[in-house]
Amino acid sequence: MSDPSIPLPPVEKARSPLSEAWEMFRRNHSAMAGLVILTFIVLGAIFGPMLYPTDPFDMVWAPFSPPGEEGYLLGTDYLGRDLMAQIIHGARVTLIIGLSAAIVTIVIGVTIGALAGFYRGWVEEVLMRITEFFQVLPTLLFSMVIVALFGATLPMITFAIGIVSWTAVARITRAEFLRIRELEYVTASRAAGAPSGKLMFKVILPNAAPPIIVQSALMVGSAILFEAGLSFLGLTDPNIVSWGQIIGSNRQYILESGYTVTIPGLAIFVTVLAISLVGDGLNDALNPKLRQR
Amino acid sequence: MSDALLEARNLSVRFPVRARGWGKKAYLTAVDDVSFTVKKGQTLAIVGESGSGKTTAALAIARLVAGETTGEVLLDGRDIVPLTGEQLKDMRRRVQVIFQDPYSSLNPRARVEDIVREPLDNLTDKPEAEKRQIVDQLFEAVGLRPEQKRLFPHQFSGGQRQRIGIARALSTRPEVIICDEAVSALDVAVQAQILNLLRRLQKDFGLTYLFISHDLGVVQHMCDSVAVMYMGKVVEHADRMDLFNNPLHPYTTALLSAVPSVDPTLRENARRILIPGDPPDPFNLPKGCRFVSRCPVAQAGCHDAAPPLEDKGGPHRVACHLVGAEAQSPLGVDAAARA
Structure with missing residues (x-):
């Protein structure tokens, strides 16, 4: 077909859609800033307790010692516990709750959304009615009931957050499945003999992933806020420090020693902000309509 | 074969x-x-x-x-x-x-x-x-x-x-x-x-x-x-040469007359057959021939019964009431008479 004397141009490198998305993401300054902050927080949560081994439950000094004085960088709380140690040790719990609640959300939401969007008909009717039922529940109240009934353990709190927030993921997943199942490459896979399971999770889901990934990233942030809300109301495991729990336990002293509430609040704020920046960056990077702008 | x-x-x-x-x-x-x-x-x-x-x-x-x-x-x-x-x-x-x-x-x-x-x-x-x-x-x-x-x-x-x-x-x-x-x-x-x-x-x-x-x-x-x-029906089914040289159904004839030609003499002689209007509403199809609303040679009988796909000699099959056994296009006859 081609003249062998003319050298063929070199084959370009395989560029997966994901590697292109990373290119896009890297050019987004605020998203990269968010990623750097988030990396710092995650590393702090993992290695911080080893570098700063003070037990967050130990009474180390007099209560309400302001930040910077008496040798405690962030001061002490109403029981004289080191606030710095609490923040560092609490980061782990806070992030784990945020992450695992988001995972619960994705597992439930994607499964229900995928089945509804793929099979249509009565399956969709039933699943979407269930989704709507969960959507109209007052979220905080419902999770409070779950935690109050089944105990304020870490897995139960995670589950309580996950069970009230999966509906958004389910709706997004369903919408994407409805759109993609009509595309020609899905029909092509069907013609190539792909069974339903393969069509759903190997063909459609990877193409439906971008908005789900974005939603999930933002879900980590809102799960952290949710946990803070539950902790603030005292619905938390008292044997575990989390940022929300620090705020909750110090809330009576907000007027005299505001820093005991402000500092963990700031930690939550910065973390959620970083996650949101990353989520927005992912949205831009994964949304093909914004590409090549 | x-x-x-x-x-x-x-x-x-x-x-x-x-x-x-x-x-x-x-x-x-x-x-x-x-x-x-x-x-x-x-x-x-x-x-x-x-x-x-x-x-x-x-x-x-x-x-x-x-x-x-x-x-x-x-x-x-x-x-x-x-x-x-x-x-x-x-x-x-x-x-x-x-x-x-x-x-x-x-x-x-x-x-x-x-x-x-x-x-x-x-x-x-x-x-x-x-x-x-x-x-x-x-x-x-x-x-x-x-x-x-x-x-x-x-x-x-x-x-x-x-x-x-x-x-x-x-x-x-x-x-x-x-x-x-x-x-x-x-x-x-x-x-x-x-x-x-x-x-x-x-x-x-x-x-x-x-x-x-x-x-x-x-x-x-x-x-x-x-x-x-x-409109969901086969109106004509024939060998390529047969169909292009002797289209029988008015729709096929109109379709072929719309093919642009690069040959200027062919272009001069070509008579474009126009079919006015739009295809019928698929929920409300005509009782008779589906092409009746746009057919330039439709007759009263075309409104009443749907024409079956019939063999008109060779493997040339067409679904039109107006095509007789001699396999001549109703439009072709019409055109010849006018010329």
Whole structure:
């Protein structure tokens, strides 16, 4: 077909859609800033307790010692516990709750959304009615009931957050499945003999992933806020420090020693902000309509 | 003359659509009692305007429509409409599809080698090494370089993408390939390349094509016989030469008169037959001939009864009340009288 004397141009490198998305993401300054902050927080949560081994439950000094004085960088709380140690040790719990609640959300939401969007008909009717039922529940109240009934353990709190927030993921997943199942490459896979399971999770889901990934990233942030809300109301495991729990336990002293509430609040704020920046960056990077702008 | 490899008998496809009011179900009949045959090693074109049901008919043959399919589709004399499980797999091995739009028919998140070998993975149990070998051979056969197989679809041009789609359709060594408007999304120069590739592959692999198109120029280039569809019905089914030289149905005649010609003398002599108006509402089809509302020679009788698809000599079949046994176009006679 081609003249062998003319050298063929070199084959370009395989560029997966994901590697292109990373290119896009890297050019987004605020998203990269968010990623750097988030990396710092995650590393702090993992290695911080080893570098700063003070037990967050130990009474180390007099209560309400302001930040910077008496040798405690962030001061002490109403029981004289080191606030710095609490923040560092609490980061782990806070992030784990945020992450695992988001995972619960994705597992439930994607499964229900995928089945509804793929099979249509009565399956969709039933699943979407269930989704709507969960959507109209007052979220905080419902999770409070779950935690109050089944105990304020870490897995139960995670589950309580996950069970009230999966509906958004389910709706997004369903919408994407409805759109993609009509595309020609899905029909092509069907013609190539792909069974339903393969069509759903190997063909459609990877193409439906971008908005789900974005939603999930933002879900980590809102799960952290949710946990803070539950902790603030005292619905938390008292044997575990989390940022929300620090705020909750110090809330009576907000007027005299505001820093005991402000500092963990700031930690939550910065973390959620970083996650949101990353989520927005992912949205831009994964949304093909914004590409090549 | 070779035998029919693929035959549709009284094939109908209808889609349930929600009607106004509760509990009522209305149906949209996209393909209505259609019959045609494709001979082994030959190409049958199905032509028609948008909404004529040609793509639905083709996808029904490949068992890819969600609607209710009735009638028979015979592959080598065996009805494939009721097949399930292993038998359906076997049928899919033998009947493959090349899709219309090369930009949407390839999974953007899969490497092209995985796209090409997908039918092999799902439909055959060949050993890994053999699959890899087949993919390499196919890349060569469709004019792509084996080094390109690790790339993703968006790194290819439209023509190259369609070559990938062709390689995929060929991977299980099918007997029948359904080309659903396989070149209409490509520009003219690339169209020619792909058409020539399809013809070469037909010869090399002994393929039988069912070629769906609205482009009569392409059809003339590619096909042995042609079926013309209008509003879900086949109105004319004939050999290529027969149909292009002596179109009988008024719709076919009008369609052929609309093909632009590069030959100036032909252009001078050509009389454009215009068909006014729009196709009828598919939910409210006329009782008689479906073409009656736009037919330039319609008569009173055409409104009452739908014309059957009748043999008018040779393998030339047409569904029109006005075509007599002498197989002359009602429009042609009319034109001759005026001249």
